[in-house]
Amino acid sequence: MIGLSAYLVLAALVFSIGLFGVLTRRNAVGILLGIELMLNAVNINLVAFARFNGDLTGLIFTLFTISITVAEVAVGLAIVIAIFRVRRTVEADRLDLLRG
Amino acid sequence: MTLDVGLPLLVLALPFVAFLLLAIVGPLRRTGRGAGLVSIAAIAISFGAALAVWAREFVAERTWGWIPADGGPIATVGVLVDPLSNAMLVLVTLVSLLVQIYSLAYLADERPGPLGRYYTYQSLFVFSMLGLVLAPGFLQMFVFWELVGLCSYLLIGFWYERPAAARAAVKAFWITKLGDVGFIVGIVLLWSATGTFEFTELFEQAQENALAVPGLATIMFLIYLGAVGKSAQFPLHVWLPDAMEGPTPVSALIHAATMVTAGVYMVTRTEPLFALVPEVLTLIAWVGAFTALLAATMACVEGDIKRVLAYSTVSQLGYMMAAAGAGASPAGFLHLLTHGLFKALLFLAAGAVIHAVGTNDIFRMGGLFRAMPQTGIVFVVGTLALAGVPPLAGFFSKEAVLGGVWEAHLTGPFLMLALTALLTAFYMFRVVFVAFFGRAHAGGHPHEAPWLMRGPLWLLAILTLLVGIRFALGGGETHAEAPGWLPPLSVGLAAVGFVLAWAMYQRRAIDPVRIAVALTPFDYLARRRYGLDGLYAGLYRGIILGFSRLIGWIDRYVVDGILNALTALTLRAGDGLRHIQSGRAQDYVYGVAFGVLFLFVWAQLWRR
């Protein structure tokens, strides 16, 4: 019998891996991929909770999250391309226009 | 108490209507002479009404609520008509009427715009003065008190492009305002203690001995301060001589006959209250007498004809105040009335002279009697009245004042006043001899003034005579209590003054310079106005302006400086902190991660 905590631990692992990716990748696209993983982990959590609590809301929110993620990826990549055009790089640590 | 106050109200309202008309209807004002005619018409009718009021010996009081409050109005406005105000009404409207007619000729060279402005101010002044006279309570009196002060300020500064006039106007306002500060504080205190501003109520309380207010002496002293400023008593008299920068008719009306006597009028009006505080009365008498003497000495060394008259006004105001302080306020008020007549006469005559020769300096006049005999005659009439020569009006009122002061056993003030009487005759005849009789000076062709100016002069001269003669015939009641040796004494003093002036300036038997040398300290001080003007200027520059600069500096560079320093420090701190902001997104993710970790740790600790 797989309990709720197993799903949650799995999600936490995926989340951490995603975080690791976000922290270490140099390429902006790579960072985006990490973010995808993290969101994915969140979805797992939502669905698991929904299933184990018999509550519909988690599922609905998963749907929303997925949709928003799509939007986010689209905009994120568009920004990457725009930045690339201007700065000729997608290396995240060279993109420091916000430096104080 | 009759409620028929229509006529007095008419007296009050007409000048106001004229003022409104001139103030609002610009084109009418800009006609100049037309404006003058409107104003004169209003004041003429007003004068007629005032005469009617006086002749019928109206006594009435009527008030209306002005500032509402929960339990009935906190302040009222209205009119209080009694013999005192009736007499004053007549004087004010009469002198105003004559002065306004006179001004039509005197200011004929003015452009229409300023002339219209002049008559606008004049109407406002007459209204304000009448309002003051008719005031049934301290508050309304203060209101109009300030308004006449405003008119005085505006009219002194009539030729505002002249720096001297501008300075004098401001000075007059400030100095009188200084007194008014005391006045208003006194009023507030009195209201707090008694709950009313009304004279009638206050007098009733005074009669019933219900006015045993703690600190009443202080209150009355503060109120008296207002009179000190307005009636140019020592030490706040310094503004009046400077006020001569205004047009001469203004000096005649405001700074001789009417406004400056407001202080005396106020003390007379509220005599029942002052009677409760004898110590303040004594002070008033002493200050009055001292003022009279001090101003007389300054008049003796002054060469400007208007300033001589101004000092003489200060001096005579001292007389009136001394009388009021001695408990002889009827005598003081009588002197107020007669002085109003002959001093207006003197000023207007001086105006005619100035108009003719184009200078104020008596030593650049001379022999004018031949060129303008009519003016000379009326001036001499005025001088005789001022010097206290019977049977002119001044003699009787001055004698009444001296008698009153003597009766009150105020020997010091009496002596000062007696000496002043001598000096008065001296400096007035000095002017007469130097300006009208001495050798004629070259330059200019003095000529008699136009009839518009001469008419008022003659009228005033005749009135001065008539009033005197009426006193002489019907007299007795006003100075019944005076000792028998008083009339000869006062005539004698006047004669001594006359002889001295004659000897020094007509016969040149005594050299004025030698007298001056003999009395060097006095001469020195009097010529420098006893240093009072300098003292005030110093106080103003040193204390007020200096202190204000200090405060301004503190505000700008300390109070605000601390703030700016804090601001700058914040900016610097931000400048330092901003290096944390690397601009690399991943560094921020680290931040978020650490934040999450911190939350975990904190939550763990918090749970236990």
Place this chain on the structure above:
Amino acid sequence: MAPLTVPFLSIITWSPFVGALLIMFTARHSPRAVRLISAVTTGISAVLSLWIYVAYERENAGFQFYEKVPLVPPLGISYELGVDGISLVMVLLTSIIIVAGVFASWTVAVRSQEFYALLLALVTGVYGVFVSLDLFVLFLFYELAVLPMYLLIGIWGSTGEVRPRGIFAWAYRETGVGTKEYAAMKLTLYLLFGSAFILVGILALYVNAGSGSFSFLDFEATAFPRSLQRWVFLAFYLGFGVLAGIWPLHTWSPDGHASAPTAVSMLHAGVLMKLGAYGVVRVGMGLLPDGAVDLAWLVGTIACVNIVYGALSSMAQTDLKYVIAYSSVSHMGIVMLGAATLTEAGLNGSVFQMFAHGIMTGLFFALVGLVYEKSHSREIGKMGGFGTVMPGIATAFTIGGLSSLGLPATAGFVAELLTFLGAWRSAHSWWLYPAVAGTFLTAVYVLRVVKQIFWGPPSPHFHDLVDARGPEWVALVALVAVLMLFGMVPGLAIAPIDTATVPLLARIVNP
């Protein structure tokens, strides 16, 4: 209440806002339409203000023209409007000033549609504060009144010069003292600093009342413990007091007023500073009677400092706008002093002084704007003899000045007199002396300025000056007339004010 009652207060409040929207969306490139819309929408408010002023039933007193619409029922927030005698006068003041302000700034050329839109939005905020009976909504309006100021000063303001001096000179160089941006930022930060206190105070009352409502009337029915009242009153005093220019938190006001464009200075000194005093009286004293009694000594003493200090500072200024700005600091002292006396006369004087000073300072700033516009200088030292060439402006300025120094027959006198009467009868009678001294000092600096600018021989620095004309006259004449009308017939304003102050005091004296 009849279902078809006209929501006068809402119309008055929102009419300028609608005007702002109209300007932004329809009148983009037509300056004439912009001015027309502004004049009409503020005119509607003004006419209705006058109407409610007349229609207010004085016998019944209390809050009238009541409106209530629940906004957030769970939190007890509702859109609740009503006016009593005090707010009635304040609404009238606002409408007079804004109409005059619209006319006085008829000649603003740069980005006039944004200028007017912001100005009108701000006015809605001001009206809102005066008519709101829900503290939450009141706070929202308060913020709406404060924030547009930043842009108005930052964009349309003028920059002066302040020389760095003293031990903090370094800070002056770093912060850019004297620039309009500095002034705008300073003003905004100060006022937000104040509103933080106000918010805390409001929330404290909300939590403590426990009635689950932000309504003023509900709070009024609650008796808060004395210790709470004390510190909440302090918070309100500080919060609103900043806007009222209490010493030493007043320095935003001279800089702000000096930098702001004409209409903004008029509105700010004329009305916004009154928001502060109004807040202290309405919210502070109205809800926290015990706190008011306990802290009256502080309010009054600071007010005395304001009066004398403001007057002396004003005298030291060489820039005309700063003179007027500091005189506001001084006169707001009279307002606060009157309130602190906790007497009928004093409170009436306080509210009346809000009105009188609003009008007179509005007049002053309008005039200074005109003088500046024609002479392009604010340096008093360089001016002189302007009376010959601009007699209308000179006359109006003199009348304003006379009102400022408390000359009878102008509104200023009545206000000051009542404050004096109240001061002597208060628990701290010595307050009378600084107040009276302040009026004397005012006489000194006002007449000095009048003499320097308008009197004397014409200054060689200026040529081709002209008097006010056209729409500018509307503003001047209206303000002068109001100033004198209310000075001669003070009952017009004091009668309604009294209906509000007496119950207020009754709560304070016997809670």
Place this chain on the structure above:
Amino acid sequence: MTLETVGFWVVAVVLLASSLAVVLTPNLFHAVLYLAAALVATGAIFLLLEQPFLFAVQLLLYAGGVVTIVVFAIMLTERLVGERIRQTSRHLINGAIVAAAVFAGIAGFLLQAPLATPRPGPAPDATVAIGRALVGPFAVTLELLAVLLVTALLGALYFARGEE
């Protein structure tokens, strides 16, 4: 239910492995493919949780849509750069430590949390319920989401369009 247990472990291993590959592989293109695998594995988890509808959505939208977009983007940038983009990483140790710490934190919480372990009985098909909820209580949210998507679309177009 051993089938579920076995399924879970298999899917879990696949998911973790492909996730690690996403963040570790040097080839960006491969990373995207691994991401696709991870997403499919997640979908499988949804299946295990008896949510076939979500599985479908996950496959269609996520694995299909997202991956396609990313692939396009990579190919586009590569075309622009004119060379293959090497995917490099930095501060691997720091990242690992922080990620591990975060995991430890979450796991610590999970262990302490009083979770409802018993799994309810077989869930009914949630599809209909989801559909009703989306047009019922969540209708406004759904509309907002639609607006967001359109905005995102327009925004992405605007950003990516470049200057013409």
